[in-house]
Amino acid sequence: MRTVEEHRAAVAALLSPLPEEEVPLGAAHGRVLARDVTAAVALPGFDNSAMDGYAARWADVRAAPVPLPVVEDIPAGRTDVVPLAPGTVHRIMTGAPLPPGADVVVPVELTDGGTDVVEIREAPPPGSHLRMAGEDIARGAVALQAGSPLGAAQLGLAAAVGVGAVPVRRRPRVLVLSTGSELVAPGQPLLPGQIYESNSRLLVAAVEDAGGEARRLHFVPDDVDQFLATVRAELASADLLVTSGGVSAGAYEVVKDAFRGLGTVEFVKVSMQPGGPQGAGTVDGVPVVTLPGNPVSAFVSFEVFVRPALRRALGHLSPDRLRVPARLTGPLRSPAGRRQFLRGRYDGGTVSQVGGPGSHLVAHLARANCLVVVPEDVTDLPAGADVDVLLIEGALQ
Template sequence: MRTVEEHQAVVAGLLAPLPVEEVALAAAAGRVLARDLPALVSLPGFTNSAMDGYAARHAEVGGASEDSPVRLPVVEDVPAGRSDGPPLQPGTVHRIMTGAPVPDGADVIVPVERTDAATDVVTVTGSPAAGTHLRHAGEDIRAGELAMPAGTALGAAQLGLAAAVGYATVPVRRRPRVLVLSTGSELVEPGLPLAMGQIYESNSVLLAAAVTEAGGEARTLHFVPDDVDQFLATVRAELSWADVLVTSGGVSAGAYEVVKDAFRELGTVEFGKVAMQPGGPQGAGTVDGVPVITLPGNPVSSFVSFEVFVRPALRRALGHASPDRLRTAARLTAPLRSPAGRRQFLRGRFDGAVVDQVGGPGSHLVAHLARANCLVVVPEDVTELPEGAQVAVVLIEGALQ
């Protein structure tokens, strides 16, 4: 029986880093930077005003007050975007807008609120200290400095930075193409009538959504029958598109385990058990050179297996600097039991410093899974934990409120 870490290493070893492509910023949200990104320009690119007000010399306005105002002529208007402003001459001020270039000779911006806002001769009734309200060139980042390292996940702030330092496109790793296949002759498409012994097929929906959330592109194969020849023919007809095939079901120890039967004939996929619950039966290998990861068929087992093995491997192939989910610690609100020798992944609701278990350990409890926002991790050598014990929780998204 493999440990969780051993099987994680096997799965991770199947997926090589994906090719790099340049994409427009508008299409790069959620992608992962493939190379270091140096700043093409400094930010700010020039010293500019942080306020609407008047560019002045502090030596001339620093003593202004309500009782002793200073009156100076306004000789220039400097809106944002003006590039031809002259230097500030002694005994004068320039009316200036936020973001506009500060004229040479000015060392303070007097906010408009501390003046009478005149446009010809302004009355200054107070001034901040010298250097106040100036955004100095390069104080955020200088041209040539590292703006973002490879492995950065590109969200709104990161894409805004890329644009601000001069990039129209960014190098990212291609999204992994994941073929998702769920097996079982008992499966029926949602919305159709169910006969006795049939169930609605949900794993492909669950896994395809998980692939998308992890940064991949999913394609599903539905309702492949429990027949080895048909199964292999269907799979091979689609494999040329995929970077990886993820299956659910057909890997346990019983009869009619079509995934195990078909891939064992090829001899390129290894099946076994992992010391975890849920999700013990696992398989990994290749088919026609394409990586294959086989997951158990119960929905909770399939979800947990994806979270533990497939998601980090996909994100690592995408180049994420931190491919794993965020973890934290929390206190249990109730005692729990766990089987010896198995790492338990229980569904939970994390709320600040505490975590509630959601439902029981059964791998069929999909409604409870949908209400969880974390996985509570219980080590293999722990069989009982009291109320108030501290546990590790893996934060997941998508829980019902």
Template sequence: MVAGLLPVMRAERVPLEQAHGRVLAADLPALVALPGFDNSAMDGYAARAAELADLPARLPVADDVPAGRTDVRPLAPGTVQRIMTGAPLPAGADVIVPVELTDAGTTTVEIRSSPAVGTHLRRAGEDIAAGTVAIAAGTPLGAAQLGLAAAVGHRELLVARRPRVLVLSTGSELVEPGADLLPGQIYESNSALLVAAVDDAGGVARRLHFVPDDVDQFLATVRAELAGRGDDAADLLITSGGVSAGAYEVVKDAFAALGTVEFLKVAMQPGGPQGAGTVDGVPVVTLPGNPVSAFVSFEVFVRPALRRALGHAAPDRLHAPAVLAEPLRSPAGRRQFLRGRYDGGRVSQVGGPGSHLVAHLARANCLVVVPEDVTDLPAGASVDVVLIEGALQ
């Protein structure tokens, strides 16, 4: 249901230095070959291998070829040219003799040993040919990809626009971190968690100050936010809290009256109560209020949807098989996402299953997935784990 809410974001062209972390929206062709010309892979001497059959050999150094030289002369028979790494290969040369195999002469050089023909040469196009796809659409742009894009001649890149996400936590018991707490109040943490999670998924999050458990005030605040900001309008609203079966479920009460948001109980733990739909045409996902439930629900439902909207070729987290370090139990009929520490193919559960155990979540680096039809797993059993980033080491 959540996966179908967000369309693929439109593409926009951005400068190379602003493309880090974005997703390429179209195949990127190589405007030039890499390497663009035959060049040396070593500091040494460009030579003809056939002239080095009898060693040691003394040959005149006819020229110097530093990297960046554009007027390299052909290699005259019976001579060598001193050459630097990355410098163009003189026509006629078919081997580079590393300087370590010589006396490093500058006018005449003694070559004591020589590698085989073709050694230490970088041939034009051996990395990538001009006109071929350098980076495929749907690829996240990290340091290596941006380096390649620059190397094949691109100054700007066509990338998917980052989804704009409005994050709202609800609850009269919530207080800004750092303020004095009265009995029954807690510090609001879900917006910090969800804003960071949106950013990690590739979106741009804006935090809306949480509102009390008042249906009319909540709905008026949300509709005003969704109606404004023009080109900066939200593509998605994420709420946390107010969706369970209690008497003061402000999100559920407010949105249910609109008839465009569906609320249901999902057979998973944590994160059973969920909702999704639209408010005034804007996609909305309503998450549970307990921090661990909000985090797991975001990971299962929202993060893949955001990454699909960005055009990721692989929107899901990496999964890995793991061996349980200790036995665990799970309630029947609900898929469990347990916090775990994954190391070298083994996984240990971190804390209990409680959805309020935020400190345990902060120490986890994976979620252990236990299918709904499994109730007991012994130590040594094989399980599937979802690798999550941002965990404390």
């Protein structure tokens, strides 16, 4: 039986770093930087005011209260700023360039707000309310590191330092295929023994959440020839094929029967629950990961094996889910020799189990916001015991 770590390594080895491409900032949200991005300009680009008020020489205002003539107005965007003469002030707005000679900005709240002559009623310490050129980032410095996901703050920084396009890893193109003669498209009438197909919807969303581009192939019945024909017609356009179902030990396991004949996909048992039966390899040179068919097994298997491999290929510095400690609100049991991934609700340092361990309980999965990880050598844990949990984004609140 393969360990979780061994199978993670096998799946990760299938996917190489994805090619680099350059995209404009408007198309870069959610992408991952392929190379460091340096600042084309310093931030701030010039000394400027952090407040609406009056640019002054501290030597002229230290004896406040004191009246001083206002000889210039400096709105944000003014470019012809003149030096500040001793014994005068310039009225200045937030973000406007600081006049040479000024070493303090007196906020308007500490004055009478005058426009010809202003009374400085209180003087802040020298150097107050100034933003100095380059204090945030220097020109030429690394603004964003390779491997950084590009969210709102990162895109804002890129724009602020004058970057119009960024180098990113291409999104992985993932084919998703569910198998089973019992499957029916949602919305169609069910006959006895049939179920609605849900795994492909689950896995497409999981691929997109991981940063990939997913495409559903129409689910196929348990027919080896039809399965292989469907797969091979689409593989050339993919970086990865993910299947669900057809990998257990019973009869009519179409994925196992089809790929075993090719000799390039290895089917194994992994010491975990749910998700014991797994497969990984290549078909026609394209990486393939085969997941079990029960919805919870498919989801957990994707989280443990496929998601980190996709994110690593995208160049993420931290490809794994955030793992945090928590205290159990109730006792739990786990089978010996298998790492258990239980659905849970994490709340402020505590975690409670959601539903039972059954791999078919998808309604309980939808209410979970984490997976509780129970090591292979642990069979019983009391309430109050410490456990590790994997936080899952996008769970129902």
